[in-house]
Amino acid sequence: MIIELATPDDLARLLAFREEAAAWLAELGSDQWRRPYPADRLLATIEAETVFMVRDHGATAATITLTPEAEGGLWLFEELAEPSLFVNKLTVARTHAGRDLGGRLLDWAGDRAYRSGASWLRLDAWTTNEGLQRYYRRHGFEHIRTVTEGGAVNGGPRVSGWLAQRAAREDPFHGLLDMTPAPVPIAAEER
Numbered sequence: 001m002i003i004e005l006a007t008p009d010d011l012a013r014l015l016a017f018r019e020e021a022a023a024w025l026a027e028l029g030s031d032q033w034r035r036p037y038p039a040d041r042l043l044a045t046i047e048a049e050t051v052f053m054v055r056d057h058g059a060t061a062a063t064i065t066l067t068p069e070a071e072g073g074l075w076l077f078e079e080l081a082e083p084s085l086f087v088n089k090l091t092v093a094r095t096h097a098g099r100d101l102g103g104r105l106l107d108w109a110g111d112r113a114y115r116s117g118a119s120w121l122r123l124d125a126w127t128t129n130e131g132l133q134r135y136y137r138r139h140g141f142e143h144i145r146t147v148t149e150g151g152a153v154n155g156g157p158r159v160s161g162w163l164a165q166r167a168a169r170e171d172p173f174h175g176l177l178d179m180t181p182a183p184v185p186i187a188a189e190e191r
């Protein structure tokens with residue numbers, strides 16, 4: 001298995017991957033990710049070099065987006081003053097589930113955060129998905145608060161407002177996945 005930056009050629013694969021995850025989530029009774037993710041926004045994150053692919057003999061095993069940019073309207077000014085990396089769209093293929101690949105990716109992300117000088121690894125999870133929230137708590141994340149308003153659709157309910165964080169920490173094994181170049185330290189103006 002290798003981890004590497006996604007390229008624009010991965011766009012269709014990533015959109016299909018997300019649809020597969022949404023179908024699995026629907027089977028679990030969750031409405032998470034029912035709305036397709038806008039392709040132009042996904043492409044912009046790929047071009048910003050924040051999207052990573054885990055490939056297993058050419059097949060997509062997982063993806064994670066890791067960015068210093070916080071989603072608007074979720075984190076407080078004081079929190080944003082602390083250097084952090086944000087995990088978005090963590091997804092593991094059902095073919096690769098049950099082996100804690102997501103946990104290894106979180107360790108990999110925490111290690112990159114640590115090495116880039118960030119104090120925190122942060123995320124916002126689906127507000128109504130308690131199973132997912134338990135997953136993140138099991139992986140050492142502390143729930144900070146749940147933001148319920150200010151969503152993308154007419155400022156309505158916030159679908160992804162369960163905020164959590166874990167201290168960025170060095171992982172000597174880099175989550176056993178680190179095939180990518182070392183991260184560039186977060187610039188002061190990005191903090």
Ligand SMILES: CC(C)(COP(=O)(O)OP(=O)(O)OC[C@H]1O[C@@H](n2cnc3c(N)ncnc32)[C@H](O)[C@@H]1OP(=O)(O)O)[C@@H](O)C(=O)NCCC(=O)NCCS
Nearest residue numbers: 021089090091092097098099100101102103125131132135
């Ligand atoms: C979250 C995820 C990346 C974890 O991958 P993983 O480390 O391989 O872990 P698994 O998929 O084996 O899940 C571990 C357990 O958490 C549960 N779980 C994981 N995601 C869940 C979710 N969104 N809702 C409910 N339960 C979930 C699984 O059912 C499983 O439970 P079990 O141990 O009783 O079988 C993967 O489950 C996934 O892709 N989920 C769908 C996409 C998603 O919600 N991503 C998070 C975005 S913030």
